Amino acid sequence: MSPETLILGILGFLGLVSVIATFLAIMERDLLRAVLFSAIQSTVYAFIYYLLMAPDIVLVYIPVAVGLYPAIVLFLIKKTERYEGESGENH
Amino acid sequence: MRTTKENLVIAISMALFVLLLSLVLAVGGLGYILPPPQVRLIASWYLRVTFNPFERLFSAMAPEGVTSIVWDFRGLDTLFETTVFYLAIIGSIAIARGVIGGHKEVDEKKLGLSLIVKSVTRISLGMILAVAASIALHGHLTPGGGFQGGASAAVAPLILLVVFSRYFIEKHGITKNTMLILRSIGLFGIGMTAFIVVIIALASGAPAFVFQNQPKTIAPTGMPFEIGGALTGGTLWFFNVFEMVAVAAGFTIIFLLLAIPEEEYKKILRLGGGEHE
Numbered sequence: 304m305s306p307e308t309l310i311l312g313i314l315g316f317l318g319l320v321s322v323i324a325t326f327l328a329i330m331e332r333d334l335l336r337a338v339l340f341s342a343i344q345s346t347v348y349a350f351i352y353y354l355l356m357a358p359d360i361v362l363v364y365i366p367v368a369v370g371l372y373p374a375i376v377l378f379l380i381k382k383t384e385r386y387e388g389e390s391g392e393n394h
Numbered sequence: 395m396r397t398t399k400e401n402l403v404i405a406i407s408m409a410l411f412v413l414l415l416s417l418v419l420a421v422g423g424l425g426y427i428l429p430p431p432q433v434r435l436i437a438s439w440y441l442r443v444t445f446n447p448f449e450r451l452f453s454a455m456a457p458e459g460v461t462s463i464v465w466d467f468r469g470l471d472t473l474f475e476t477t478v479f480y481l482a483i484i485g486s487i488a489i490a491r492g493v494i495g496g497h498k499e500v501d502e503k504k505l506g507l508s509l510i511v512k513s514v515t516r517i518s519l520g521m522i523l524a525v526a527a528s529i530a531l532h533g534h535l536t537p538g539g540g541f542q543g544g545a546s547a548a549v550a551p552l553i554l555l556v557v558f559s560r561y562f563i564e565k566h567g568i569t570k571n572t573m574l575i576l577r578s579i580g581l582f583g584i585g586m587t588a589f590i591v592v593i594i595a596l597a598s599g600a601p602a603f604v605f606q607n608q609p610k611t612i613a614p615t616g617m618p619f620e621i622g623g624a625l626t627g628g629t630l631w632f633f634n635v636f637e638m639v640a641v642a643a644g645f646t647i648i649f650l651l652l653a654i655p656e657e658e659y660k661k662i663l664r665l666g667g668g669e670h671e
């Protein structure tokens with residue numbers, strides 16, 4: 304197996320993981336867990352960017368998508384309900 | 395509650411999206427060999443002129459292609475991106491106007507997480523800031539730049555906020571107003587750097603462009619691309635430093651505003667306007 308094939312294989316696997324994590328983030332009704340799934344997807348994307356040789360994007364993607372963005376969403380979840388559709392049933 | 399039918403629709407649409415995307419790639423939507431063996435014309439041009447002492451009139455004279463593009467070749471674009479980010483923060487501050495957040499007399503030692511977490515945070519804080527500074531200050535030489543460094547630096551106050559509480563960091567000087575001042579200094583620096591070549595050229599009476607970095611055909615004034623043999627990339631280094639300050643302070647303002655307890659906002663709303671002048 305050539306190194307190129309190996310890297311393409313890893314990319315494919317990481318892409319698959321990101322799709323699954325995205326699906327779980329959409330389906331999850333516990334918003335805290337949804338944020339964690341979204342962070343997993345972001346982590347996988349950071350690896351993909353690195354393997355695609357875009358270190359500039361990796362450096363901005365890791366703090367923003369893995370650190371700052373989940374933190375902001377967690378702050379917002381703290382201000383609202385943790386479970387989706389808890390008190391929004393009547394509209 | 396979601397029904398099974400809705401779940402099915404979500405699952406099928408995601409699977410369809412992935413399959414169609416792979417189909418497009420498989421039938422050659424991006425060419426049959428990936429990555430394409432031929433570099434596109436514009437890419438090869440950038441690679442040629444990013445650091446090229448033999449074509450000074452076109453070159454940005456910084457070895458990092460991405461930073462050269464971001465702050466030189468398409469510098470105005472980045473300036474307005476910074477403006478958009480600044481407007482978003484102005485919007486958040488305007489929404490939270492009048493909310494002071496209450497300097498309650500609290501024992502901050504009891505707030506926040508455990509002593510272990512606090513000690514680890516104290517140690518890792520310096521490392522985070524060092525990494526952020528190196529990303530920004532080397533942005534014209536290695537991958538990275540102002541926004542990257544600023545976003546990394548903003549992680550430090552965020553961690554402090556979570557681990558130590560808002561009262562702790564506000565007591566130690568990281569307040570909305572000091573961050574606003576820092577952010578204004580950063581933006582002022584970006585503005586001045588955009589005009590610096592014009593100012594230098596005006597002194598000698600030569601024509602110059604706004605947002606100029608290296609000398610051009612009809613504007614012979616330019617920033618030095620090296621000082622004592624160390625590459626500076628002309629204006630790029632200054633843009634990176636000021637952008638880091640502006641972005642880090644801007645993110646910190648957002649976190650400080652989000653960390654204000656909900657009761658404070660409700661109190662203001664009940665008072666109908668609050669105590670802002």
